[in-house]
Amino acid sequence: MTATICKSFAPAGQEAQMRELIQKQMTEIFDDVQTDVLGNLICKTGSSGRLCVECGMDSCGVMIAAKEDGKAYFTGVGPITAEYLIGKKIVFANDVFGIVRYDGKTPSDAKLSDLYLETETDKLGIGEFGVVESDYCESRDKMFANGLSNRIGIAAVVEALKKMPKPEDLCVVFSAQKRFDARGIQTFLGVNEFEKVITVDSIGCGNAIKSGRGCSLVVVDKAGVCDSELRTELENLIKGEELEAVVTVTDENLFISDISTAGKGTACAAVAIPVENKGKSFEGVKKSDFCAAVTLLTKAIEAL
Amino acid sequence: MLKVLTEAFGVSGYEAVVRDIIYKEIKDFCTEVEVDSMGNMSVFKKAKGGKGNKKVLLAAHMDEVGLVVTDITEDGYLKFAPIGGMDPKVFISQRVTIGDIKGVIALKAIHLTTAEERKKPVDINQLYIDIGAKDRADAEKYVSKGDYCAFDSKYEEFGDVIKAKALDDRVGCMIMIDMLKKDWNVDLYCNFTAQEEMGIRGAMVASRGIKPDYAIVLEGTTCNDLPKTNETMKVTRRGQGPALSILDLASKANPELMNMLMAAAKKYDIPYQFRASTVGMNDAGAICIADGGVKAASVSVPCRYIHSPVNVMSKKDFEDCERLIEAFLKELGEDD
Numbered sequence: 001m002t003a004t005i006c007k008s009f010a011p012a013g014q015e016a017q018m019r020e021l022i023q024k025q026m027t028e029i030f031d032d033v034q035t036d037v038l039g040n041l042i043c044k045t046g047s048s049g050r051l052c053v054e055c056g057m058d059s060c061g062v063m064i065a066a067k068e069d070g071k072a073y074f075t076g077v078g079p080i081t082a083e084y085l086i087g088k089k090i091v092f093a094n095d096v097f098g099i100v101r102y103d104g105k106t107p108s109d110a111k112l113s114d115l116y117l118e119t120e121t122d123k124l125g126i127g128e129f130g131v132v133e134s135d136y137c138e139s140r141d142k143m144f145a146n147g148l149s150n151r152i153g154i155a156a157v158v159e160a161l162k163k164m165p166k167p168e169d170l171c172v173v174f175s176a177q178k179r180f181d182a183r184g185i186q187t188f189l190g191v192n193e194f195e196k197v198i199t200v201d202s203i204g205c206g207n208a209i210k211s212g213r214g215c216s217l218v219v220v221d222k223a224g225v226c227d228s229e230l231r232t233e234l235e236n237l238i239k240g241e242e243l244e245a246v247v248t249v250t251d252e253n254l255f256i257s258d259i260s261t262a263g264k265g266t267a268c269a270a271v272a273i274p275v276e277n278k279g280k281s282f283e284g285v286k287k288s289d290f291c292a293a294v295t296l297l298t299k300a301i302e303a304l
Numbered sequence: 305m306l307k308v309l310t311e312a313f314g315v316s317g318y319e320a321v322v323r324d325i326i327y328k329e330i331k332d333f334c335t336e337v338e339v340d341s342m343g344n345m346s347v348f349k350k351a352k353g354g355k356g357n358k359k360v361l362l363a364a365h366m367d368e369v370g371l372v373v374t375d376i377t378e379d380g381y382l383k384f385a386p387i388g389g390m391d392p393k394v395f396i397s398q399r400v401t402i403g404d405i406k407g408v409i410a411l412k413a414i415h416l417t418t419a420e421e422r423k424k425p426v427d428i429n430q431l432y433i434d435i436g437a438k439d440r441a442d443a444e445k446y447v448s449k450g451d452y453c454a455f456d457s458k459y460e461e462f463g464d465v466i467k468a469k470a471l472d473d474r475v476g477c478m479i480m481i482d483m484l485k486k487d488w489n490v491d492l493y494c495n496f497t498a499q500e501e502m503g504i505r506g507a508m509v510a511s512r513g514i515k516p517d518y519a520i521v522l523e524g525t526t527c528n529d530l531p532k533t534n535e536t537m538k539v540t541r542r543g544q545g546p547a548l549s550i551l552d553l554a555s556k557a558n559p560e561l562m563n564m565l566m567a568a569a570k571k572y573d574i575p576y577q578f579r580a581s582t583v584g585m586n587d588a589g590a591i592c593i594a595d596g597g598v599k600a601a602s603v604s605v606p607c608r609y610i611h612s613p614v615n616v617m618s619k620k621d622f623e624d625c626e627r628l629i630e631a632f633l634k635e636l637g638e639d640d
Binding site: 012014037038041064066067068073074075077112113126127156177180183186187188190191192 | 322323534535536537550551578580581583592593594596597599
């Protein structure tokens with residue numbers, strides 16, 4: 001399933017293919033599965049407003065901005081760097097692909113406006129969205145793919161929901177436009193109240209965050225802090241069930257603040273899966289960390 | 305009318321003059337008008353005919369970029385800060401108005417600058433407004449800290465071109481005024497919003513509670529079709545018709561609405577182009593997330609040199625933008 005999710009075409013704002021894929025899985029689990037105006041996939045059973053689990057469906061990509069002399073120029077869709085894109089294969093919804101070229105000598109100096117696509121320009125219109133080809137692969141205890149950090153959360157949520165008994169009172173939102181400041185989930189929460197929201201995402205490995213130690217319960221991110229009561233509940237769950245999860249502080253933005261302050265405000269916590277090489281070619285995730293996130297989500301949904 | 309609108313003072317947060325001009329122009333053509341605490345003017349015009357009328361929200365912001373007086377020097381010069389996003393380079397040697405007071409933005413003359421100073425970009429701290437005051441006491445008779453300044457720039461036409469300040473977004477206001485003067489088979493909501501240039505604040509308030517079927521933001525947008533400009537940085541091109549935005553920093557156009565706009569353009573033989581850049585934002589950012597989500601898009605008139613005293617746009621682009629909105633409303637009314 002992770003491989004299929006990784007290969008789905010879902011640049012921010014054009015999540016239809018991913019939504020369709022997830023929807024097929026969710027209709028077996030939830031009583032009510034709907035898509036709203038922004039493209040959020042809203043899966044509900046029960047209506048107490050107790051708990052919402054959220055995960056972004058979209059991924060970063062590029063948008064064709066101009067074509068000239070057989071080259072297609074583009075801008076970024078979501079946070080994406082020129083250095084990362086150089087040499088990548090970009091795929092489009094109509095199966096056309098292009099290779100990102102840079103004529104300069106120092107990739108680290110490149111700006112997005114310096115890059116262009118070598119492609120069949122006549123088959124691509126201005127405004128067409130593309131994403132880096134995933135090239136999902138596995139080796140021993142690891143999964144690798146371009147853009148894995150944008151997809152691994154979805155895989156974890158889907159896996160957790162398939163693994164556990166059918167929930168009796170739960171809302172899961174696979175949100176659209178997460179890469180655009182969590183616009184989808186903010187819009188949803190603007191008109192739907194919940195006591196608690198757990199957002200599921202990825203987190204880059206670095207000095208303080210190592211892979212192979214389980215998933216992360218993020219208590220502070222770049223812009224926000226996890227709700228203290230929800231944090232305590234989750235920490236108790238982790239201790240009580242001896243789950244592989246570590247409390248984490250990160251300078252990445254997992255949108256805890258945006259989610260907490262949406263609508264009338266809600267208690268929010270973030271569960272994240274450590275990703276090696278995040279934001280670069282072939283991001284990697286340890287299967288044990290992925291499984292730890294699935295288990296934590298399963299237990300949290302049951303307990304909360 | 306566009307001359308009156310563009311020459312009016314309407315820096316973000318102080319849109320009253322512009323609002324009054326618009327109100328006088330539209331009051332006889334609408335069903336309801338409401339001004340909220342932010343200064344937004346929300347106008348409703350009931351459908352003339354049709355069944356099961358669709359609700360359409362049009363939005364354009366009344367405010368413009370400008371300056372605020374931050375200090376008065378002992379010599380009687382005014383220090384200032386920008387209101388809205390502007391490059392300090394555009395300030396130099398410009399005429400400004402502070403209420404009825406006229407002034408010019410001055411910089412030390414080239415004779416007095418060192419070679420080193422000439423190499424550096426101009427910093428706003430080097431600039432000041434000269435209102436001809438003798439000293440601080442004299443300046444304080446006319447101006448206070450916190451006073452707002454607008455560029456003093458006349459509306460002019462030459463060839464196909466209109467030059468004025470604040471075409472962003474008085475051109476959008478102008479189109480809405482014209483739309484309100486006509487009858488439609490849709491329930492038409494027109495939001496003349498405040499404080500767009502300060503972070504789409506007005507629209508955040510004004511967009512709530514309407515729940516339209518479709519929303520279109522009318523704008524004057526960046527047109528950077530200048531020589532030696534990278535293709536991806538041109539954004540739009542003058543003379544190639546209204547620009548349909550695909551994506552910016554705050555919103556992504558709704559595909560269904562975009563298809564309807566493109567179909568209307570095709571049917572009525574109206575040229576259009578895409579705003580092929582992701583930079584900038586407008587009221588669509590607030591509208592698209594209001595009330596659980598609204599199908600929204602932006603249609604803009606390309607304007608060269610926006611956020612400066614001399615915006616330049618094509619009359620033909622302006623007319624075609626109006627035609628496109630008319631065509632869209634007409635088609636939607638006929639669908640009913």
